Each structure stands twice: as C-alpha cells, then as structure tokens.
Amino acid sequence: MRRHAATLAVVLASAVGSTAIAPSAQAWRPPPVKSCGATAADKALAAKLSPTIRSAGLAGVSADQVSCARQILAQVKAEGLSPQAGKIALMTAITETGLRNYLGGDRDSLGLFQQRPSMGWGSRAQIIRPAYSTHRFLSAMTKRYPKGSWATKDPGRVAQSVQRSAYPSRYNRERTSAARLVSALWAGSTAPVAPAPPAKPRPPAKPTKPAPASASLALVVPGSGIRVRSGATTAAKQVRFLRSGSKVTATCQRLGKSITIGKYRSGYWLYVPAQKGYLSVAAMHRNGGTSLKAC
Numbered sequence: 001m002r003r004h005a006a007t008l009a010v011v012l013a014s015a016v017g018s019t020a021i022a023p024s025a026q027a028w029r030p031p032p033v034k035s036c037g038a039t040a041a042d043k044a045l046a047a048k049l050s051p052t053i054r055s056a057g058l059a060g061v062s063a064d065q066v067s068c069a070r071q072i073l074a075q076v077k078a079e080g081l082s083p084q085a086g087k088i089a090l091m092t093a094i095t096e097t098g099l100r101n102y103l104g105g106d107r108d109s110l111g112l113f114q115q116r117p118s119m120g121w122g123s124r125a126q127i128i129r130p131a132y133s134t135h136r137f138l139s140a141m142t143k144r145y146p147k148g149s150w151a152t153k154d155p156g157r158v159a160q161s162v163q164r165s166a167y168p169s170r171y172n173r174e175r176t177s178a179a180r181l182v183s184a185l186w187a188g189s190t191a192p193v194a195p196a197p198p199a200k201p202r203p204p205a206k207p208t209k210p211a212p213a214s215a216s217l218a219l220v221v222p223g224s225g226i227r228v229r230s231g232a233t234t235a236a237k238q239v240r241f242l243r244s245g246s247k248v249t250a251t252c253q254r255l256g257k258s259i260t261i262g263k264y265r266s267g268y269w270l271y272v273p274a275q276k277g278y279l280s281v282a283a284m285h286r287n288g289g290t291s292l293k294a295c
Contacts (some may be wrong), residue, residue: 031104034128036071038063041188049184055177056170057094065099068112069181070188071130078131079138083182084151089137090178092159095170101128113137113163118293119255137162164255164267217270217292219284221246226284228277232256232269239277248272250279254295258282271295 043063050060069090076086093099093112105114111133115121126132140162141150150158156172221242229236232254242248250270258267261282269278270292
C-alpha cells in the first residue's frame with residue numbers, strides 16, 4: 001500500500017511514454033509516528049531481541065516496535081487465531097511500516113498496516129489504534145481464506161491478498177523476523193478489549209454540501225492512449241478509446257483486476273463520469289498524491 005509519488009511518476013513515464021510533469025523532486029520524509037506505548041518490559045525485550053533481528057524491514061527493534069508487535073499479537077489471540085496468523089500479521093506490518101504506527105503514508109494510508117479510510121478500512125482515529133487495525137487485517141484475511149485455509153497457504157501470498165501491494169514478493173522476506181517476535185511475545189501477549197464497532201453516523205443538522213472541487217482529479221492521457229472500460233477489469237466492455245493528450249477528470253477510484261504496464265502493477269481504477277467508464281491507474285499519471293473516495 002505504500003508507494004512514493006516521485007518513484008511512481010518515473011516508472012509510469014518510462015512505461016507509457018507520458019509527457020506529464022512529474023512531481024517536484026523532494027527528499028522523502030517519513031510521516032510522524034504515534035507511539036504504541038512501550039513499557040519497561042518492552043524496552044528490556046527490545047535490547048535482548050535486537051541483535052537477532054535483521055531483515056529488509058528491520059535492523060533490530062526499539063521498545064516501541066516491540067510494543068506494536070505485542071499489541072498485534074494480543075489482538076490475534078483475542079480473536080482465537082493461532083501463532084501462524086500472528087506471524088502473517090507481523091510479516092505484513094513489518095513490510096508496510098517496519099512496525100511503526102505512522103500517522104500518514106501514500107495517499108491517505110495510515111497506521112501499522114497502512115490502511116486507507118477512503119477505501120473503507122475505518123476512520124482515521126480507528127486505524128491508528130493497533131488493536132483495531134489488526135482486527136481489520138484479520139477480518140479481511142479470514143474472509144478471503146475461510147475455514148482456516150489461510151493457515152495452509154504461503155504466508156506471503158496471504159498477506160498480499162489482503163494488502164494488494166505493488167511489490168507482492170516483499171512480505172516473505174520478513175518470515176524470520178516475524179517468527180522470532182512471535183516466539184518471544186506470544187506467551188506473554190494479553191488480549192485487549194475487542195475493538196468496538198464503528199459508531200452509527202448521526203443525521204446531519206444541515207443539508208449535505210456539494211463535494212469540493214478537490215474531490216476530483218484532472219488528468220492527461222499519456223503514451224499512445226488508453227481504453228475506457230465499463231468496469232474495473234480488463235475483461236469489461238470497452239466503452240471508448242481516448243487518444244494521448246486527452247484531458248479527463250476522475251471522481252473516484254475502485255479496486256478491481258490488477259494489470260501490469262512495464263514494471264508497475266496496480267489494481268486501482270479511476271472512474272471518469274464524462275466517459276461513463278473506468279481507466280486503469282497503471283496507465284495514468286496521477287499528477288501528485290491527491291486521494292479520491294471509493295466508488
């Protein structure tokens with residue numbers, strides 16, 4: 001779920017020959033982090049574990065990273081799942097954030113698993129709670145793999161089926177680090193209070209205002225043109241073909257069938273009302289990090 005805008009622009013431009021202006025070249029800075037609330041025991045365990053944990057996503061662990069891992073595993077236990085589920089959840093969180101509870105990320109991504117409010121994962125306040133974000137990850141995992149079938153599948157593939165990352169092979173690189181954390185923390189992790197269901201929305205006191213202009217995204221068709229589809233899949237009927245340089249405005253995005261162009265793979269599609277159809281994000285330069293609501 002994480003992608004850097006500058007890297008994305010370069011990849012798309014080389015893949016489809018886009019002449020769109022790339023985002024300004026600025027050094028990437030990580031977003032602020034919300035502490036998971038490390039204890040003295042977390043600090044002691046971090047000192048003990050750090051020399052043994054080296055992977056693509058971790059170079060040792062801090063007390064706060066141990067605390068985040070402990071809370072993830074506590075929620076796994078609270079939902080009656082096994083250490084294998086804990087390993088998959090930790091592999092995912094290590095890959096996405098290095099076990100840091102980020103207050104930002106790519107587009108509107110948040111928290112340990114980089115979940116997006118605009119894609120229905122919950123509110124901002126909910127997602128930055130480790131117990132809630134873990135609960136949502138586990139719910140998606142068990143829905144995609146019913147009757148415990150996730151336990152017999154490749155853990156990296158299970159993680160990818162939930163996260164839909166542009167880099168699916170990265171999750172399995174964290175198997176060893178995740179397994180060591182599970183071994184050290186599983187017995188002592190205590191179950192937190194189960195996350196409360198989202199509150200029912202209150203009826204608005206005033207009529208809903210029209211969506212602001214920022215809710216849409218102006219784009220220029222790159223390369224040799226792009227097909228407009230009736231649905232978010234390459235199998236959907238072609239509604240129209242837009243030539244290179246055509247200007248379009250997208251109003252929302254939808255997760256559908258992933259397609260690959262060059263080295264870039266994406267499952268997100270943009271809806272263009274004027275054409276009454278969808279365009280693949282893999283073939284469209286997003287002109288920055290503007291986020292759109294889900295269709």
